[in-house]
Amino acid sequence: MMEKFRECLEKHQEIGYITSLFHSIALVSGLPSVKWGEMVITEAEEKGMVYGLKEEVAEVLMFETKNLRAGQRVAKTGKPFFIVGGSGLLGRVVNPILQPLDELGPVRGEKIALSIEREAPNIGQRIRINRPLETGWMIVDLLVPLGYGQRELIIGDPKTGKTVFLLDTLVNQAKKGVICIYVSIGKKHIDVKAVEEYLKEHGAMKNSLLIAGLPNQPVPLIFLAPFSGMAVAEYFRDQGNDVILVLDDMTTHAKFYREISLLLKRSPGRSAYPGDIFHIHAALMERGGNIKLGNREVSITVFPVGETLENDISGYIQTNLIGMTDGHLFFDIDEFRKGKRPAINTFLSVSRVGKQTRTLLEQSLANWLQMRLAEYKRALEIVQFGIELPQKTQEIIDLGRKIEMVLYQLPGTSLPKSLQLFLVGLLRSEVWFKKPIGLVQKDLEKIQAKRKEEFFSSWERELEKIKSLKEFDQWVKEKYAYFQRD
Amino acid sequence: MIEKLIENVFTKEDLLSLFSQISQLQELAFKGEGLLSKKASSLKEDLKSLYHLILEAEEKMVVFDDPKSQFDFLESLKKELSQVPILKIQLAFSPSLETVEKISRFLKKEVGRKIILDILVNPEIVGGAILEYQGKYLNFSLAKEIEKLFQK
Numbered sequence: 068m069m070e071k072f073r074e075c076l077e078k079h080q081e082i083g084y085i086t087s088l089f090h091s092i093a094l095v096s097g098l099p100s101v102k103w104g105e106m107v108i109t110e111a112e113e114k115g116m117v118y119g120l121k122e123e124v125a126e127v128l129m130f131e132t133k134n135l136r137a138g139q140r141v142a143k144t145g146k147p148f149f150i151v152g153g154s155g156l157l158g159r160v161v162n163p164i165l166q167p168l169d170e171l172g173p174v175r176g177e178k179i180a181l182s183i184e185r186e187a188p189n190i191g192q193r194i195r196i197n198r199p200l201e202t203g204w205m206i207v208d209l210l211v212p213l214g215y216g217q218r219e220l221i222i223g224d225p226k227t228g229k230t231v232f233l234l235d236t237l238v239n240q241a242k243k244g245v246i247c248i249y250v251s252i253g254k255k256h257i258d259v260k261a262v263e264e265y266l267k268e269h270g271a272m273k274n275s276l277l278i279a280g281l282p283n284q285p286v287p288l289i290f291l292a293p294f295s296g297m298a299v300a301e302y303f304r305d306q307g308n309d310v311i312l313v314l315d316d317m318t319t320h321a322k323f324y325r326e327i328s329l330l331l332k333r334s335p336g337r338s339a340y341p342g343d344i345f346h347i348h349a350a351l352m353e354r355g356g357n358i359k360l361g362n363r364e365v366s367i368t369v370f371p372v373g374e375t376l377e378n379d380i381s382g383y384i385q386t387n388l389i390g391m392t393d394g395h396l397f398f399d400i401d402e403f404r405k406g407k408r409p410a411i412n413t414f415l416s417v418s419r420v421g422k423q424t425r426t427l428l429e430q431s432l433a434n435w436l437q438m439r440l441a442e443y444k445r446a447l448e449i450v451q452f453g454i455e456l457p458q459k460t461q462e463i464i465d466l467g468r469k470i471e472m473v474l475y476q477l478p479g480t481s482l483p484k485s486l487q488l489f490l491v492g493l494l495r496s497e498v499w500f501k502k503p504i505g506l507v508q509k510d511l512e513k514i515q516a517k518r519k520e521e522f523f524s525s526w527e528r529e530l531e532k533i534k535s536l537k538e539f540d541q542w543v544k545e546k547y548a549y550f551q552r553d
Numbered sequence: 554m555i556e557k558l559i560e561n562v563f564t565k566e567d568l569l570s571l572f573s574q575i576s577q578l579q580e581l582a583f584k585g586e587g588l589l590s591k592k593a594s595s596l597k598e599d600l601k602s603l604y605h606l607i608l609e610a611e612e613k614m615v616v617f618d619d620p621k622s623q624f625d626f627l628e629s630l631k632k633e634l635s636q637v638p639i640l641k642i643q644l645a646f647s648p649s650l651e652t653v654e655k656i657s658r659f660l661k662k663e664v665g666r667k668i669i670l671d672i673l674v675n676p677e678i679v680g681g682a683i684l685e686y687q688g689k690y691l692n693f694s695l696a697k698e699i700e701k702l703f704q705k
Contacts, residue, residue, distance in 0.1 A: 077697070082690040097688030142690075 072108050075142035083141040085109070086124060091132045091285035092330050094124040095141045101125050104184055106148040110140040114164070115287075116148035119331055126331050128287035130164050147184060150295055152302065153177040157246070160263055160277040163288050163295040168279055169263075181298040183291065187353035196357045196393075199424040200311075200368060203239040203481025204232060206474045209433050209491065210413045210440075211396055214424040215309050216357025216366035220388050222373040222380060223398025227410050229372055231478040232396075233313050234265050236370075239481045241271035246303040246310045250296035251279045253289050253319040269479070289323045293371075297354050300367045304358075309366050312355065316372035317348060321384045338383050349391040380415075394418040408475055413440065431536055432491045436470065439494075443467025469507050470494055482518050485526035490514070492543030514550055555633045556667065558606050563657040565639060565671040572634060574603060575627050582623040589616055589623040606630075641671040641685035645678050645695070 076082060083097030093115060101107065105117045107127055111134035119126035129135055152165040155176025160169040167174055196214040213219055221229045237247040249266075251259045259279045266272045276299065280292030293314045300310045314320070321344055328341035336342045348371075355369035373388045378400050380389065389395055394417040403410035425433065446463045450456065456464070473490050476482070482490075490511070493499045499507050526546070533539050562568050581592045590607045607626075610616045616626040640660065648656070653670060660668045668686075675683075680695035 076690055077692060080690045080692075081688050082685050083688060099688040 070106065070108050070114070070144045070146075072110050072112055072140075072142050075108055075144050076140075079143050079145055081143055083107070083125065083143075085135075085137050085139045085141060088135060088137050089330055091129045091135070091287050092327065093127045093129050093135065093141075095127050096124050098125060098141065098143050101143045104147045106144045106146055107141050108144055109135065110142075111135070114148075115141075118287075118327075119333075128290070128327065129285060130288050130291060132285045147182055149180040149182050150298060151178045152181055152299055153179050154303075154306070156276045156299060158273050158275070160259065160279060162284060163278055163280050163291040165278075165295065165299070168259075168281075179302060181302050183294040183298050185298065185301060185354065187350070188356055188358045192358045194357050194359050194364060195423070196366075196420045197424055198357075198364070198366075199421070199484075200236075201239060201484055202232070202236040203483075204235065204409055204411075204476055205482055205487045205490070206409060206411050206413060206476070207232075207396065208484060208487055209429070209436060211394070211411070211416045211418045212421040212425055212429075212433075213368070213418060214357075214421045215364075215368055216355065217394070217418070217420050218352050218355045218369040218371070218392045219418065219421070220373055220392040220395035221370055221398070222375060222385060222388070222395050223410070224375050224378060224400040224403075227398035227400055227403045228408065228478075229398050230262070230315060232398075232409055232411075233315070233370055233372070234262060235478055235481055237266065237275060237311060237313065238269040238271040238479075240309075240311055241266070241274040244274065244308075246300075246308045247271065247275040247313075248296050248300050248303075248310065249275065249277050249313045249315065250292050251277065251281075251315055252292050252317070253280055253282055253323060254315065256281055256283075286323055286326055290320065290327055293317070293320055293351055297351055297367075297369075301354065304365045304367050305360070307360060307363055307365055309368070311368045311370065314369065314371040316374050317388055318372075318374045318382075318384045321348070340383060344384070345387050345391070348387060352391045393420045407471070408477055413437070414444075426531075428530065428533055428536070428539055429488065432488060432495075432539075435495065436491055439463075439466055439470055443470065465504070466494070466500070468504055469499060472504065472508060473511060480515065480518070482515070483523040483527070485523045485530055486514070486518055488530060488539075489526070489543060489546055492539060493547060496540065496543055496547070498544075498547060510550070517550075555606075555630065555637070558602050558630070559634070559637060559667055559669070560602065562667075563653050563670055565669055568634065568637065568639075568669050571603065572631060575631055575634075578603075579624055579627045582627065583620045586618070588618050589626070592623075637667065637669055638687065639669045639671050641673065643673045643675045643678055643683035643694070645674070645676050645680050647674050648672060 081098050081100060083095040085093045086096045087094045101117055103117055103120060107115050107117060113129060113131035113135060115127040115129040117125050118128045150165050153176045155174045156165065159167060159171060159174060161167055165174065196216045198215045200213040200215050202208055202213065221233060223229050237249065241247045249262055259277060263277055266275050278292055278296050280289035296312055296314060300312045303310045321340060324344060324347060325340050329335060333341050352369060355367040357364060357366040371388055371392065373385050375385055397412045397415040398410050399412035402412055442463045446460050449460060473494060529542065533542060562571060578593055582589065588611055590604065590611055593604050593607050610626060616622050657670060678694035678696045679699065681693045683694050684691045
């Protein structure tokens, strides 16, 4: 499977020469029958991919550049560019061509050639997104719910908790057997290390894989990172697994692609990005989704990350990403500065397909919560005028504060769905309605301390049987009594 | 026009030498007055074909006595020369001038046009030759045959 220069040369009887080099992009003359997307190999056994064909030369993105020199001989392989990997990748940190970056030695196990440019599943293979994906974060699971196979953009300013949210989601899902792939695009080595440590600390690394396009690597390698992540995700999906793919982040990816395109002298478009930037990203997102594999449903859930500057989501790449995904979670820097955790602005966040995965009960509770939050927001605007508030408004504000307190969640404090619903139930109940906020806080701490207990899975089965809000309120009352006994 | 000029050019080295002579002449074009043939009279004996080509061009009124037209004429020559096809050939021995001429004439007869040889001596191929032409690579070396034999 490993291509060798001499063998390729003898096999295809074609030769090319690197006529010029700029950064990691080589212009190669010769190779008369080379095709777009084909893998080529230099005499120093370094691989690249043909990314453009001109009259005289082929533009080649070189993924290995240690021994790259102008004048070197190049042979075609006759195959589209592929990366080699398999199940041995789990628990590892690798670069975009799946070479290890950790100190655990070579990647073991079976080695499969994974094409980086695969066709997306067609309409016949796709099925409706109908299984909820629990992130463990109340605000998301209740108000902007997600489903397996969804492509949800995570957008916001830097340092607003996007990565932390994603890591918690990965931890939550890895424990359920979902394969988690985190692709770091142009992030510093120390950031990648932090991600690795977090996943290890929470016991999620054995079902996870980190693909890191580091800034010290050649630009084409960083550009390759999301494609490589998707190729690995497709491999695991075809093995019958649900896969979550995090692409952190696509705005940086667009910048690297812009750099490559400008070096290749392709005509720049808006903000100097190349004209095909939308296509490149959209074609990648299209490969995610929920599909049927035999009698099973398998999925690739994609979480592309987009960065904004001072909450401006109207940028070129940001709007592109919003346009090609099934919704977005907006991490609001203003909310973050106010101390809200997670700093997700639910009024500006959208989940286009996640809502269809909810049960009727969840739907009703979410609607109730959304209404109360909207009332609270309006009431807060009135408070600004400093007028004496009527009793009703005071109650709305009081409840709003309690809701905010319940939705406040720090990293590493994932809550099971049944507990989330129970807490909403308590917010609706007379008990918490009458209690002062300080006592509610104490109750909440007591309940949250038990979030890791086993009995929540039995709660989930009980909740499945509940058909009306009346029954639910009764159920909440019973369960609350259990906590009061302790 | 350049067929005659490269009649006695067989190798890439010969071609490069012709190229540098033309470049020198280009510099001379702007020095002094008069026809280009007068300025080119100082050319080496073995490059007289270039001198004759210039004379012919002056007779056909392709080039005049103004430096600009002389420079452009030489530039067009260089452009044409750069498009002459080159066959890269690896041999196990250093060929004599007669052998080079023989190969060159054989190629011209077979292909129907002049092809310049870029000869590389590589004893590792043992015998035979490796040919590279316009991106095509053909290995007719003895080393390859021996390797095949060992693989059996």
